Amino acid sequence: MTIKVLVVDDSALIRSLLAEIIKQAPELELVGAAPDAYVAKDMVKELNPDVITLDIEMPKVDGLTFLDRLMKARPTPVLMISTLTEQGADATIRSLELGAIDFIPKPKLNVAKGLSEYQQEIVSKIKVAAKSKPKKRSEGLSRAKAIPLSYKGTETIVGIGASTGGTEAIRQVLQQLSPAFPATVITQHMPPTFTKSFAARLDSLCDMRVKEAEDGERILPGSAYIAPGDKHLTIVKSGADYRIRLDDGPLVSGHKPSVDVMFDSLAKVVGNNTIATILTGMGKDGAKGMVNLKSTGAITMAQDEASCVVYGMPKAAVDMGGTEDTYSLDKMSQALTTAVEKKGGGTRL
CATH class of the missing domain: 3.40.50.2300 (Response regulator)
Incomplete structure (x- = not known):
């Protein structure tokens, strides 16, 4: 056609x-x-x-x-x-x-x-x-209340990957997360200047602190870190801390930043203390990394087809067996919060 x-x-x-x-x-x-x-x-x-x-x-x-x-x-x-x-x-x-x-x-x-x-x-x-499935726009930008969460510690890290349609999906998810939510790392496919603006916009709309990730900074609960548009975001261990390492290597799965790189890093360094979700997006980036994460005992999930702008990346993850469950976008924040409660808090401070 x-x-x-x-x-x-x-x-x-x-x-x-x-x-x-x-x-x-x-x-x-x-x-x-x-x-x-x-x-x-x-x-x-x-x-x-x-x-x-x-x-x-x-x-x-x-x-x-x-x-x-x-x-x-x-x-x-x-x-x-x-x-x-x-x-x-x-x-x-x-x-x-x-x-x-x-x-x-x-x-x-x-x-x-x-x-x-x-x-x-x-x-x-x-x-x-x-x-894609554009939706009729209503007046104003809806902002749901953050879901209550009692969580202490820095053991758990949440990873989110997205592409086409992902900016709004990420906003909807983060706006419902408690300021007590574990440290969250996010890879969204977009150019460098755009990721900085995206992080600043989210920070103004969310209870969590949202910023563009910086090389070497310590990852802290209550904060979300957006991968810069021209760098891969990876996680390293520094003593008792988790820190961000930005990688200027080649494209992976056709992208830089790559969701696969971030998920593989989480699988290697954080392992079964990881909770990860893959949201709307074109292509397959993140699917292999999701499989690796699941093999470590991490909790993995994806956005369902009905609520995706583009059911590409989540479909690839589901088809490869990397996800345990799928959720509609309006249920994703609750699913992540429930997963955090299931994992429980750690003691690394």
């Missing part, structure tokens, strides 16, 4: 480049290209696109305002076109909260060369977006 794509961007060059990439992909059909939100609004009604690529920075009505209105009135899979700047990262994180499925960074330098190199990624993300 052909995927109908609408391009919305105020830059004629970007519209032209995206149009050419879409036209060259056999399974994609360019149904229109709009220079602003006003034209795009009419095109959405007339052309009924399967996927929209949307520029964040547009005149008159910016991309975020258009996206907000679209997801309230007519939920459609949207890929944001974002700049790799701090301001662009903040806006992109906001767009994912508003319902965008994923984003495509704009190249910094030679635009034509950059987008040409991104061709495979763009086509792949459009295809994934077409299969």
Whole structure:
């Protein structure tokens, strides 16, 4: 089945480049290209696109305002076109909260060369977006109360891996976790500037402390550490402490940071004191690491298909036998809390 794509961007060059990439992909059909939100609004009604690529920075009505209105009135899979700047990262994180499925960074330098190199990624993300399940957006950002937990010690570490759709899934999970929750390490596929903005946004919304991980820092309860977008996050033991070690090695399972690298590290260093979950995402990263974790006696789980934006990474983990249970996203925080209570507290302080 052909995927109908609408391009919305105020830059004629970007519209032209995206149009050419879409036209060259056999399974994609360019149904229109709009220079602003006003034209795009009419095109959405007339052309009924399967996927929209949307520029964040547009005149008159910016991309975020258009996206907000679209997801309230007519939920459609949207890929944001974002700049790799701090301001662009903040806006992109906001767009994912508003319902965008994923984003495509704009190249910094030679635009034509950059987008040409991104061709495979763009086509792949459009295809994934077409299969995703966007939800109608309600007013405001819901914030559930944290689940009560009595936990002391630093033995247990929780690991979370995610990709496409993961920023919102991680937010929903962390917002329900108690400030007494064990130290949590998180790998989400995104560029460096974006992980810093993502961590800061989560920190403002959650009872737990959330930060971008730093090399050598001690892992403490009540804190969640996001892997930087250009480094693998691993765990090392330093005396009685667990500490973070950032690794600048090659891509693993097609990614850096890689969920597999983080899970393998947890399996090796933390073992059966680990609780791990894999959330929505495209591909297989994390599945092998989940199998390794389960073999150590760690508690492992995954998000179920019905609540995933993209049932890729969790499916791979389930198919490989790495997970004990699957849970819907709205039950995941409780499942993790119950697992922590089952493991019990340790004495390492």
